[in-house]
Amino acid sequence: MVVNARPAAGGGRWVEISPERLKGWLDGFYGRHDGATENGLTLTGASNGDTATLHPPPGLDAVADVDSLLAGVSRPPRVGLLLARKGALAVGVVDGTHVSTSKVERFYVQGRTAAGGWSQQRYARRRDNQASAAAQKAADLVARVLLPALPDLAALVCGGDRSMVDAVLVDRRLEPLVALRHPHLLDTPEPRLEVLRDAAVAARRVRIHLVP
CATH class of the missing domain: 3.30.420.60 (eRF1 domain 2)
Structure with missing residues (x-):
């Protein structure tokens, strides 16, 4: 579920995703952009260069890639x-x-x-x-x-x-x-x-x- 969408200082916008919905949101981002490349926790859409930078929840600051993030949110600290x-x-x-x-x-x-x-x-x-x-x-x-x-x-x-x-x-x-x-x-x-x-x-x- 996407909640609290709001403009971000310097451009773009912030959204917040519940851990249970994160995998589905990622699949949707890939689908909307005909795929994407991953650089750490930043996704870049293949079709237009849109980016999504993921910020882990508190306690998971050491997470460095999407797979590790998905594993971490399934076992919240x-x-x-x-x-x-x-x-x-x-x-x-x-x-x-x-x-x-x-x-x-x-x-x-x-x-x-x-x-x-x-x-x-x-x-x-x-x-x-x-x-x-x-x-x-x-x-x-x-x-x-x-x-x-x-x-x-x-x-x-x-x-x-x-x-x-x-x-x-x-x-x-x-x-x-x-x-x-x-x-x-x-x-x-x-x-x-x-x-x-x-x-x-x-x-x-x-x-x-x-x-x-």
Whole structure:
């Protein structure tokens, strides 16, 4: 199944394919282009030079060719999942598409105020303090859930608000997880258990850059 097709910076478009549909999508690409050549994870259509560059899911970064990718997605690795937005966090360990361990939490962070002058400064300081406290509590939860599973994790997949994720991961205890962080940030709504489960499915998809 093709999902979330969207324009790509610099040209072309991104599509995402569920692992179960990847082989069928590849067969379709070959069929539409009267065959194709393979150079690592890049396919080039024989009829018009269209290209499809496949990006493996988190935890399969060492995959270097299409056959290895097909084998890898059939045995998805264990990954950690961290979703964060202002005032909310969801963290879990994912085996395949199953969230085996998880924790979801909300934190109070005051919204912005329209007041000016001294009042605005006071609210801003309070809001910053609340955001810092939320990030610290979030880091505690991430450490509690993910660090015990660290030896078996192939990657850390993050989603939500990048600045909030970064604020959580500055905690020195989480440095081993930062080393596993996958560069692609999942686009997710406010973290909840249902959102965490949906993100576990999304994390397995193969991202493909199509040109044109």
